Amino acid sequence: MNVFELNATIKAVQEKDLDPETLKDTLESLELPRNEKLDNVASWIEENQMDADYYSKKAKDYEAEAKKYKNKNKYLMEFLTAAIDDSGQKEIRTENHILKPRNYKDAVVVEDTKKLPIDYIVTSEVVKPNKKLLYEDLKKGKSITGAHLKANRKTVIK
Incomplete structure (x- = not known):
């Protein structure tokens, strides 16, 4: 297997949502020198961590945005209720x-x-x-x- 085929194989493994046991078996079955295999897995972990950090930040941003809208609705509801109460x-x-x-x-x-x-x-x-x-x-x-x-x-x- 040449370098391009190995990279394509590793990329294909990354894109699949495999259970831990299947993932382990698949990685062990790759015909790569040990250090190269470990280096690829380490790079994969780094990519996953970057993605996890990105999505965590996005989740916090979305949560803050949702809170802003909920607070705005609270004040709008107070205004609406007071306006109707004032009308009698x-x-x-x-x-x-x-x-x-x-x-x-x-x-x-x-x-x-x-x-x-x-x-x-x-x-x-x-x-x-x-x-x-x-x-x-x-x-x-x-x-x-x-x-x-x-x-x-x-x-x-x-």
Whole structure:
């Protein structure tokens, strides 16, 4: 086998999605000097690492972009709901949508975890507030230093 045929064979192996055992058998079956075979595998690993790094960066970029749009939608939803509430109507029909504000379960806002009574703290690896218990007691009207309920009102778009 000449150099071009070997390179083509290695390239063909790279392009296949083989399970680890088949890949190992295929690489072992290549008739190459050991150092040349190992050098090709090392180059392949480097290419794979570059691709992995590229896709990891792209994934982070896409995640950041998605977060930006989600935040923008949050503010747009607040505007939309406030505009409908200010109109005094329960429902607004536009040419393309039916807009109905509705109340969702209030959100628990914890201003400062350190100020919360110990009963409302969940301890594991990370100290965090027990929002379920906070919600239940705040909903009953109990005043808790360091937390309050925030109305969670959004508009259903049909």
